Amino acid sequence: MHISEGVLSVPVLAGGAMLAAGAIAVGLKKLPDERIPQAGMLCAMFFVASLIHLPVGVSAVHLVLNGLCGVLLGWAAFPVIAVALLLQALLFGFGGLSVLGANIVVMGVPAVLCSCLFHAGFSTLTPHQAGLRGALAGGGAVALGIGLMTLALWLSSGTAYWPLIGTVLLAHLPVMAAEAAVTGAVVFLLARTRPTLLAPALT
Amino acid sequence: MIRNVRPWRIPLAVVLTIGAVGAGWAHGLRVVAAPQADGIAGRAFYSDETPATGETVLLFDAGGARLATTQTVDDGRFVFALSRHGEYLVVAEGEEGHRAETRVRVGPLPPSAASPVAALDDARLAALIRGELQPLREDIARYEKRIRLQNIVAGLGFIVGLAGAWVWWRARRGGG
Incomplete structure (x- = not known):
């Protein structure tokens, strides 16, 4: 899910970096002091999750866990x-340093969106309902991330990548399922x- | 039925299932290339060291002009035929925004000796050495690009330190 160096055009890189910087500032302001250790723990999880890799046909995909970060941290998912x-x-x-901003947006925006959807009318949920919502948030965040990634590629190079989005989504179905299972289980617990x-409180 | 299952066992089961499917290294594209007797040969692979098959590989000269395009075969290997020395840029392009590049310098063969026969021998010798060194060069390049355990530990330590620094900063501002 990481976009590599040298793929995106300069305006997309700059736009991504600016959006990311703004969102990180908002996230840091919204992160209460008592949740900082939790944010650090989720950061460590997100960092390692990309190393857990699932073979899918000829290619391979890895866990992202941006949905889980979003559900637990809201806007604070951005700095994490x-x-x-x-x-x-x-x-x-x-990825790379020049595409860092774009990659942050590609994974952070779905996290915040899923967090908003997850918390809509949350107080009335039973653990099972919460788990189900968590699963949807986990799977949905990956799908949204792929959408944003394709958008970034399309903005940079025209139509070349659009026909791929179907196959890319299909290739990520297993990772969506895995994300949904992990996020749902953690949220249920x-x-x-x-x-x-x-x-x-954080959204 | 589900009530008999303790909640903490569910994430554990999920993690174990994923582990059984194959916990390995992730999906970043890498490319290594080295000069050969009559061109450039190399390999494209993912960061979990599985070969990248069917990916597009492009060859650029030092000025940035595209010279050739090829596809990797089953084991991720590719070959470009070249007739001139110089600096070249090899770029592997995967799907989903994956991309990797490496620079290759194809040096001149040894200057021709007095007799054409000696020059021929030198050229053959150079070609032979390049062929023999090819696997070694690939191994070194692959080893350099490998994800190492100490990097993972370093990253985790960095995150702990950063969270601690942020807590300290917040505490200092709150106290003063």
Whole structure:
């Protein structure tokens, strides 16, 4: 899901960087002090998740976990994803420094959107309903991310990538299922044991 | 039925299932290339070291002009035939915005000796050495691009430190 260096055009890179910087500032303002350790933990999870890889046909996909970050952190998912992506770029060579902003937007915007959808009318949910919503948020965040990635590629180079979006979505069906399962399970567990962590205070 | 399952077992089961499917390294495209007797040969692979088959590989000269395009075969290998020395840029382009590039310098063969026969021998010797060195060059390039455990640990440590620094900063501002 990481866009590599040298694929996007300069206006898209600049736009992505500016959007990302603004969203990170908003996220840091909205992150309450007592949630900073949780944000750090989710950052570590996001950082490592990209190394868990699922073989799909000839290609392979990896977990993203941006939906889970969004559901638990709301806007604060942006700084968390930014730090994790920066480290992935520096240490693993996924993506790159110039495309960092674009990649943050591609993974952060779905996180915040899914968080809003997840928290709409949340107070009345049972753990099972919360888990189901979490699963939808996890799968949906990946689908939205692919949409944004395709949009960024299309803005940079014209129509060349549009026909691919169908196959790309299809190739990511397993990762959507895996994301949905992991996010749903974690949210279900939290809704049963620590419902306060799911409180919509951050959106 | 589901009530008998303890909640913490569910994420554990999910993680174990994913682990059983194949926990490995992720999906970044890498490319290595080295000069050969009559061109450039190389390999494209993903960061989990599975070969990247059927990907497009482009060859550019030092000025940025595109010289050739090819596709990787089953084991991710590709070959470009070349007749001139110089600096070249090899770019592998995968789907979904994956891209990797590497520079290759194809050096001149040794200057021709006094007799044409000696020159021929030198050229053959150089070609032979390049052929023999090819796997070694590929191994070194692949080793350089590998994801190492210490990088993962370093990243996790960095995240812990950053979170700690942010907490400290907030506490200092709150206190003063």
